[in-house]
Amino acid sequence: MITACAVDRLPEGESLRIPGEPAIAVFHTDGEFYAIDDTCSHQDASLSEGWLEGCFVECPLHAALFDLRTGMPTCLPAKKAVRTYPVVVRDGVIYVDTGSTEAVA
Template sequence: MQLRVCAVAELPPGEVAVAQGPPRIAVFNVDGELYALEDQCTHQQAWLSDGFVEGCAVECPLHASLFDLRTGKPSGPPAIRAVHTYQVAVVDEQIMVTVEDS
């Protein structure tokens, strides 16, 4: 199933957009590349969309685990588990992410 996030024009480089879902997904635009991942940190209750992007990773705003935007993997504790990543595509000027049917 494809979930619409927003129009491409609404997500310029350096910004993040959130699809409320479920699942809630954050889409980051890093220098024109789009990355979609599960918005909730795997450690505790924090939204990665509130975090800080450093290169190709996002730092959790609560305890600073750094998640790779390409793989969802944390670089170190306190988070141990990766966040889910999603395929993202632009269709008719709309940003769409593919989520598994449940």
């Protein structure tokens, strides 16, 4: 598991990017935390810089929309899912479990 940040550092409706290989985007929406690969499966764009609406993030480059729960794209131009990761909140800290993936692109 990797540490993302303290819960109070990621307000509702916001996201953060965890650099690495692969980079991971963490989102706080609808009272939940979600983690997905940060790079859009259509083209090299950071999903953490996209627009968040409920459980969906819109890629800032070509407007592909991804479901944060499954990683699946809901519209073109993206056709491939992005990887999702389990998120654990413990003692006020957000952790991302990179050892097991919930969906594989």
